[in-house]
Amino acid sequence: MAKVVIVGAGVIGLGTAMLLAQDGHDVTVFERDPAPPPSSAPDAWKVWERRGVNQFRLPHAFLARFRQILDTELPKVSRALEAAGALRMNYVRSVLPETVTGGWRPGDESYELLTGRRSVTEAVLATVAEGTAGVSIRRGTAVAALETGAPVVPGIPHVNGLRLQNGTIVHADLVVDVAGRRSALPAWLAEIGARRPSEELADSGFVYFGRHFRSADGTLPAQFGPALMHIGTISSLSLPADNGTWSLGIVTTSADRALLALRDPTRWEAVVRSLPLVAHWLDGEPIDVGVKVMAKLEDRYRGFVIDGEPVATGVVAIGDSWACSNPANGRGASIGMLHAQVLRDQLRAVGLGDPKRFAEAFYIATAETVEPWYRATFAQDRHRLHEVEAAIRGDIYDPGDPLYEAEKALAAAGPRDPDCLRAGLDIRLVLRRPDEVFADSALRERALELGEDWREDTPPGPTREELLSLVGS
Template identity: 50%
Template sequence: MSRILVLGAGLCGLSTAMLLARDGHDVTVLERDPAEPPPVADAWEEWQRPGVNQFRLPHLMAARWRVEMARELPGVLDDLVSVGGLRANLLALLPAAQRGDWRAGDEIFETVTARRPVLEAVLAKAAAGTAGVTIRRGITVSGLLTEGTRVTGVLAEGGHTLRADLVVDCGGRRSALASWLVAAGARRPVEERADCGFVYYGRHFRSRTGVLPEGRANVLQRHESASILTLPGDNGTWSVALITSGRDRAMRGLRDPARWDAAVATYPLAAHWCDGDPAPGVDVMAGIEDRHRTFVVDGDPVATGVVAVGDAWACTNPSLGRGAAIGLLHAIGLRDVLRDTDAGEHDKLVHGFHDWTMANVEPLYRGTLWFDAHRLAELDADAEGVPYQHGDPRWAFALATFAASLGDPEIARAYQSLTSLLATPDDLRARPGLPEKIMRLGGGAPNYPLPGPSRRELLVAIGD
């Protein structure tokens, strides 16, 4: 069994550490933020995690995350529920007229979710209690130890060196692994990088009655000039976020809580999600990058002894709520590759994990990127007051699927399985009769089929 260093104690680093240690590896997690996780009940108020920009922004765990956790780390889900984590069926959050009666198999749409600090505190406690995992906080990794192009450990601020058979970078969207590799004399990994152009304006709420708002639409609603997220959370809390294009200057007034409130009040299927006690202020996150790194270039690894998992490998605009599920799948993939390949088989390990990544999680990343590109272009067209012209039959199919899901329970489930990462668009297209039904029911629908404000009405509410 191997000595493994995991860089970063975020969602992915902690899950990776547990999965690897349960296979008998000796895992040390290095986290630059010094604060130990407080008791879970205090995590939202107290835990300072400057290493994770989105720490207090809205999060919802996809049903696929719950499915994989239930299979791999079920104790974490039980722990989460025991501290007030929400067990909710995302299909059941839809209006009865949309989803129809309960059907066998609908339990697949269940998730377990919580505000990010609560979720991470539970994971951190579970990881710290896992035999074979050591978590060291307050250690900032600053470079790599190498022998030729093989990574043999890391350098940490303060002059520490730590050696390992394998270094797993879970340093998140701002990971510096590419520059560390170059500084160590390796070729630069191929990096694709672009500001994905969305801005998040989020607020958290606490129920006055202990009851969560009723679901009247999908958690992500697409509207003219903005999407709106309504995300249930733990302990009678939830969050609401408006997502706009960063180029749409008229939306910047959403930073102001009163204008944000006025804007959300114009969405008939979401306004009631503000009926609770709001946390002060609007949390804003802009400059969110799409970023993807490939460590096998022209058929050869840029280095061995190191792999990247989760956001350190690839990250996108998060409105589809997929990052944690994709990261967990990626961690499981690494665990599986390490079952077949010893960390000492340096080349074979990097190639094996690269191939697994390309076959299993790369398509999820590319699909998310594709959605983002269309959605951003659509928002920019809205801001210019022109219809979005795309000519992409797959986008037309995606829009038709959503529109048809509003009135047909079978398609509501098909759409939910897409957003839950339980099926791909190709899976839907391959189901006999389904594509035809989708196009028949949804093909002629308006671009924004849900009731909501026009751009003009939204701007009036924001007071532009």
């Protein structure tokens, strides 16, 4: 079995460590942030310092695919999450009325979520990972560079370990970079003489403004609309979480300068109050101070095989370090864990005996299984950015893209047809990709017919002028 070192003990670094250790690999995780996970959910929320993860206290929901991978591959994490108060919920069983769902059907179990605040969820993953045989987590230990050995392919650097910030060199059979959106991996690769990975970086991004709340009696606000709703130039997020807590988010784009005023709690609240389907989510005790903001949330993809050749052997990137997209869709953890499964499976199938073959096999498996989710999310993000730009100008966005039309119609058809509802949930909860769903031409036709009025069927909210007035512009 292999000696594997992982850079980063975020959600995906921890999940990967456990998946690989379960297969007998010897896994060491290096994490820059020093603080260990607190043992209680309140402390994980209040006191856990995680400067390395900017989104640590921003709204998160962990979707059905994430839950499915935990339940099947890491059931001890699922159990520990439930013990810590995480919310197991199924929109079909407990949120949507039977008149909409058409009643419970075999297979509806797949729509179950196991979710909680980011800090609480990660603390549980970290605690279980620390107790997992074969996993060692070294916190307060930043990685500074890659180490190289003799190339296995002439001209392509071979990574055989890491150099820590304190100068220590750690050798390994495989380095897995899970250092998040701002990973230094491209710079480290440049330092060892590797070609730069190809990088696709969108030129504009989303901005998040979020707050968390708690009820006095552990109940959660009623969900009157989808967790993510696009309302003119803003999107709302209303996400149930653990232990009677929830989060509320407003998502805008960096092009919409006037809405940067949403960082002011009074203006943020005024805007949420103007959204009839989510205003009641304000009726709880705020459990954070002020509005948490994160900007420059671009879509970014990195390709580590160029013209059929890996830029280096002995090193791979997964999770946000490989690709990240607009987090409003809530797919990051699900896509990241899918990627971790792919890594585990390629180690099983191909192994590390031939590092070039492994690099290629991992690249191909990523491209087949994980990248389509990134591409689908990226396409949605581009459309959303253009929708907002058009709405700011007072125009109607009409890209003439059949997939865009089909997805919009499907969302509108969901409350009118149980099959369309489930097809929409499949996409939203990262169970089936849009192209897989729409390969069913009968379903596609039904969605287009039942949801043809999608342009008029928009959630209620302020006009652009009212919105600008609410933020004081």
